[in-house]
Amino acid sequence: MRKKLIAGNWKMNILPSEAGQLLDTIKNGVKNADSDVLLLMPSIDLFVALDSLRNTNVKYGAENFYCEDSGAYTGEISADMIKDVGGEYVIVGHSERRNIFGEDDVLINKKLKKALDKDLIPVLCVGEDLECREDNKVEDFIGKQIKLAFAGINKDEVKKVVVAYEPIWAIGTGKTATAEIAEAVCKFIRETIASLYDSETAEVVRILYGGSVNASTAKDLFEKPNIDGGLVGKASLSEEFIKIVCYK
Ligand code: PGA
Numbered sequence: 001m002r003k004k005l006i007a008g009n010w011k012m013n014i015l016p017s018e019a020g021q022l023l024d025t026i027k028n029g030v031k032n033a034d035s036d037v038l039l040l041m042p043s044i045d046l047f048v049a050l051d052s053l054r055n056t057n058v059k060y061g062a063e064n065f066y067c068e069d070s071g072a073y074t075g076e077i078s079a080d081m082i083k084d085v086g087g088e089y090v091i092v093g094h095s096e097r098r099n100i101f102g103e104d105d106v107l108i109n110k111k112l113k114k115a116l117d118k119d120l121i122p123v124l125c126v127g128e129d130l131e132c133r134e135d136n137k138v139e140d141f142i143g144k145q146i147k148l149a150f151a152g153i154n155k156d157e158v159k160k161v162v163v164a165y166e167p168i169w170a171i172g173t174g175k176t177a178t179a180e181i182a183e184a185v186c187k188f189i190r191e192t193i194a195s196l197y198d199s200e201t202a203e204v205v206r207i208l209y210g211g212s213v214n215a216s217t218a219k220d221l222f223e224k225p226n227i228d229g230g231l232v233g234k235a236s237l238s239e240e241f242i243k244i245v246c247y248k
Contacts, residue, residue, distance in 0.1 A: 004035035004222060005162060005206050005229040006245045007123065008236025009063065009091065012042060019048040022237070027056045029242030035229060037245055038089055039236065040123065043077050046085040053086075061089030061120070064097060067110040079118035090115055092122045093149060095168045105148035112149055116157045123231065124149055125210070126189070127166040139188055146192050155197040159204045163189055164231040170211025172233060176221075182209040183224035190226055215243035222247055 014022060019041070030037045038059045041049065049060040066076035082090060091097075092115060093108040108124075115122040126145040128138045142165070150158060165185050170177045177185075186207045194202035209221050210231030221227050232244055 002204070002206050002228045005038060005208060006033075006035050006222075006241075006247075007038040007040060007089075007162075007164075007208065007229065007231050008241055009094075009210070009231055009233050010039065010041045010045070010236060011063065011096070011233055013237055014041065014045060016045050016048055019045040020052055023049060023052040023058075025239060026241055027053060027058050029239065030058060030245045031056075033057065033245045034248065035245060040089060040091050043082065046082065046087055050086040059088050061087040061091075061123075063091050063094070065090050065111070065115070065120075067107065067114040079114055079120045082120060083118065087120070089121045089123055089162075092124050093145075094125045095127055095166060095171060099168075105145065108149050109151050109153075112161070113153060116153065116160060121160055121162060123162045123164055123208075125164045125166050125231070127168055127171075127211070129167075130169040133167070133169065138185065142185065142189065143192050146189060147196065150193075150196060155201045158193065158197055158201055162206045162208060163193075164208040164210045165189060166210035166231060168211075172212070174212050176212040176214070176217040177209065179217075179220040179224050179227075182221055183226055186224070186226040186228075213244060215240050215247075218244045218247040 040061050040063050043062045062082045066073050092111045097103045112122050126142050128141045132141050190202045206228040208229045208231045209227050213230040213232045214235045
């Protein structure tokens with residue numbers, strides 16, 4: 001039985017001087033949660049999390065990193081740096097990284113491998129834009145994103161990955177995918193993993209839905225059999241996140 005995972009993605013919001021207060025609110029509100037709780041934040045906020053989230057049930061990690069160990073990569077941070085401040089997870093392949101910063105499937109595959117190598121749990125994001133959905137090409141597109149991301153990764157490693165289905169048309173738009181649409185794609189992602197590896201592996205992988213999740217849409221989404229929780233952007237910046245975590 002997969003345990004639900006509710007993850008926040010703060011994006012480029014929350015100053016380090018604001019993070020302590022938000023972390024206090026969230027950690028107090030989710031103390032008795034049945035689900036796993038995770039906050040993914042700008043790397044400059046990680047130090048605040050190290051201090052604030054010690055001995056709590058809230059895990060944390062970064063929104064991005066680079067796939068080399070160290071060296072002349074001005075502006076980047078490494079997996080070891082995230083781990084050094086207690087981060088356990090990292091987002092890989094978010095559509096904002098793919099579309100605004102030009103990250104391609106080759107780089108995403110390298111990042112996935114490096115994260116796994118360093119024992120950092122990757123949250124791999126995949127998802128189509130509106131044109132792709134209207135052209136009925138969602139499965140082709142997402143199947144390809146999954147195959148390219150997982151190239152050269154073995155099944156024991158894949159079991160550690162969290163996948164997030166995040167349709168681009170639903171991110172930051174207030175247009176949550178219906179639970180039926182989200183479930184259909186999450187099921188397809190699980191079938192794709194089963195065809196690349198085997199069904200035992202696919203049954204272990206946690207698959208989240210992300211895209212305008214809020215307190216009123218969470219329950220329907222998270223009760224679907226192939227949706228193992230959510231990746232929450234805007235609603236993770238306030239107390240609404242607590243309601244999403246405690247959706248039951
Ligand atoms: P949103 O962002 O909840 O604000 O749509 C989700 C995400 O991009 O991870």
